[in-house]
Amino acid sequence: MTPIFEGVGIALSSLRAHKMRAALTILGVAIGVTVVMVIGALISGFNKGISDMLASLGPKTFWVGRYWGGQNDQDPEDPNPWRRRPPITVEEANRLAQLPTIAFVVVDEYASANIEFEGHRMAAVGIRGRNADWPKIEGGQIEPGRSFTHLEDASNAHVAVINSKLAENLFGQRDPTNRRIKIGGLPYDVVGVYNPPPRLFGESDRPEVMMPHSTFRKDLQYWPGWMDMFVVPQDSVPLQRAIDDVTMAMRTMRGLRPGQKNNFDAITQEVYVQAINSFTQVARMLMVALSMVGLIVGGIGVVAIMMISVTERTREIGVRKALGALRREIMWQFLVEAATLTLVGGIVGMLFGWVIAFLLHNFTPVPAYVPLGSIVVALLIAAATGLVFGIYPASKAARLDPVEALRYE
Numbered sequence: 001m002t003p004i005f006e007g008v009g010i011a012l013s014s015l016r017a018h019k020m021r022a023a024l025t026i027l028g029v030a031i032g033v034t035v036v037m038v039i040g041a042l043i044s045g046f047n048k049g050i051s052d053m054l055a056s057l058g059p060k061t062f063w064v065g066r067y068w069g070g071q072n073d074q075d076p077e078d079p080n081p082w083r084r085r086p087p088i089t090v091e092e093a094n095r096l097a098q099l100p101t102i103a104f105v106v107v108d109e110y111a112s113a114n115i116e117f118e119g120h121r122m123a124a125v126g127i128r129g130r131n132a133d134w135p136k137i138e139g140g141q142i143e144p145g146r147s148f149t150h151l152e153d154a155s156n157a158h159v160a161v162i163n164s165k166l167a168e169n170l171f172g173q174r175d176p177t178n179r180r181i182k183i184g185g186l187p188y189d190v191v192g193v194y195n196p197p198p199r200l201f202g203e204s205d206r207p208e209v210m211m212p213h214s215t216f217r218k219d220l221q222y223w224p225g226w227m228d229m230f231v232v233p234q235d236s237v238p239l240q241r242a243i244d245d246v247t248m249a250m251r252t253m254r255g256l257r258p259g260q261k262n263n264f265d266a267i268t269q270e271v272y273v274q275a276i277n278s279f280t281q282v283a284r285m286l287m288v289a290l291s292m293v294g295l296i297v298g299g300i301g302v303v304a305i306m307m308i309s310v311t312e313r314t315r316e317i318g319v320r321k322a323l324g325a326l327r328r329e330i331m332w333q334f335l336v337e338a339a340t341l342t343l344v345g346g347i348v349g350m351l352f353g354w355v356i357a358f359l360l361h362n363f364t365p366v367p368a369y370v371p372l373g374s375i376v377v378a379l380l381i382a383a384a385t386g387l388v389f390g391i392y393p394a395s396k397a398a399r400l401d402p403v404e405a406l407r408y409e
Contacts, residue, residue, distance in 0.1 A: 025301035026345030029385055032294025033346045033378045037353020039287035040374040041360070043280050045367030050276055060239045061137055061269070064088070064096070064229040064246060068265040085263045087225035090213075092253055093131075096229070101237040101245045104133045106230040107213050111222035113184040115209070117170045125166065126208045127183065129216025137230050138196065145177040145192030153212035158219075160188040166207035167193045183209065186219055231266075239268065295381065298345055299389035302338050306393035310334070314400065321402035331398040338390025339383045346382025350375060 067082035090107065097105040109129040115122045128134075132150045135142060148159045160183065167176045176190045194210065216222070233242035243266055250264055310317070317330060353370070360368040 022305065022341065025305045025341055026298065026348060028294050028296070028298030028301055029342045029345030029382050030294075030298075030349035030352065032291040032298060032385075033349025033382055034353040034356070035291045035294060036287060036378045036381065037350055037370065037374060038356050038360075038368075039283060039290070040377075041353070041357035041368040041370045043283050043287075044371050044374065045357075045361065045369040046280065047276070048369050049367045050273065060233050060242070062231055062239070062243060062246075063265075063267045063272075064231055064250070065265055065267075066226060068267050086254070088227045088229060088264065090227075092250065093227075093229050095253060096231060096246055096249055099245050099249060101234055101242045103232045103234045104136070105131075105232070106134050106137055107131050108134075108228045108230065109213065109216060109222060109226065111216070111220045113220055115166070115170070115207075116182040117179070120170060122166075122169060122207060126206060127216065127220060128208065128210050129213040129220070129222075130210055131213050133232075134210060135194075137232065138194075140194060140196040142192040142194050144175060145190070147192055147194075147210075148212050153214055156215045156218050157212060158186065158188045158215060159191045159212065161192045161194050161210040162190055163194045163196060163208045163210075165205055166209065169207055183211070184220055243268065291381075295385045298342060299385050302342060302386055302389040303392060305341065306334060306338050306390055307396070309337070310393050310397045310400075313397075315406060317397055317400050318402045318404070318406035321400070322406065327398040330400075331394040334394035334397050335387055335390050338394065339386035342382045342386030342389075343379065346379045349382070350378050353378070 066085050066087055088107075093105050093107045096102055107130060111127045111129070112124045113127050115125045132148055132153050135147050142161060145161070147161055148157065151157075152159050160181070162170070162176060162181075170176065170181065171179070176193055179190050180187050181190060182188070188211065231242070231246055233239060247262065247266055250266075251262065254263060256263065320330065357368040357370045
């Protein structure tokens with residue numbers, strides 16, 4: 001371990017003696033490592049957000065809708081294949097919910113409307129029309145109050161569940177339950193406050209209202225034809241069997257003959273995750289490309305500063321060789337010194353990257369999570385940069401002729 005400590009000590013002494021030169025050397029490495037840390041934190045936070053969202057849905061919940069944009073079978077001559085597909089209907093959702101392999105089906109439609117309470121008006125608040133089973137797939141909790149019931153959904157009741165962000169904006173510290181608000185100019189009784197779990201990109205921070213689906217379709221202006229379904233199989237039923245049953249039922253209801261393509265999509269969480277992974281793969285490639293630029297700049301700086309170091313210590317190298325130091329010992333000393341320089345740059349970049357990820361996570365809706373693996377990889381890359389770019393100066397030092405080195409002034 002003595003040569004390692006010796007090389008580290010010499011490198012740190014060089015940093016103290018030539019601060020500006022050393023700072024320029026480690027700057028490129030620090031930038032490269034910062035990029036690795038920040039993009040790695042964004043990718044990890046994105047994946048964690050997706051995992052949390054899917055966990056709230058349940059491991060076997062799958063999506064059924066008119067068209068899922070992740071499909072790859074698009075016809076170049078028909079860029080909008082969804083036009084050929086009929087919309088999902090409430091009748092289809094009810095029929096699927098009656099299948100013996102299906103526990104329940106949650107329908108979902110979206111619109112926006114103005115909300116008023118005691119003279120306070122909020123414009124274009126998101127409104128979701130859902131049936132009474134929606135809390136089972138959303139996670140979070142409804143407190144205070146409750147959700148609407150199946151009876152209220154069937155009777156077009158004017159009741160609503162507001163999320164905690166909307167409750168804060170409309171009511172402040174007051175209890176929102178049993179108060180009457182106006183949605184799109186019509187009165188609704190608030191029956192509960194929904195406290196959502198943390199969502200990807202901070203969706204839980206947006207004001208939102210959940211109301212019975214039947215009331216939604218009767219009272220609100222919305223874009224028809226884009227109702228989705230979240231289908232939850234029975235606990236004892238395998239996912240693939242439930243998907244097969246739903247697909248067969250949908251084809252039967254739509255009168256599709258054998259050989260005809262489905263005019264709807266049934267998407268499992270696995271397909272969704274694959275689409276997300278393809279996106280994050282591009283981000284990883286971008287991370288590598290950007291970080292390589294910084295590391296190459298830092299590596300060139302390492303070559304320059306180590307060549308200067310070799311020149312300044314030529315006589316010292318000659319003395320060591322005259323006393324019996326082997327080539328590999330000289331080379332090892334300079335490689336350790338180069339790796340130490342870039343490792344310092346890596347630590348600086350790691351700190352900057354962690355601070356940026358912390359700010360993104362706490363002060364923006366962008367998810368950022370720094371896993372321990374990213375820290376280890378960033379430091380290893382920094383050290384490896386010093387080893388790779390330090391080979392030439394170290395090799396030159398090791399090949400110096402001891403007699404000529406001793407004569408050097």
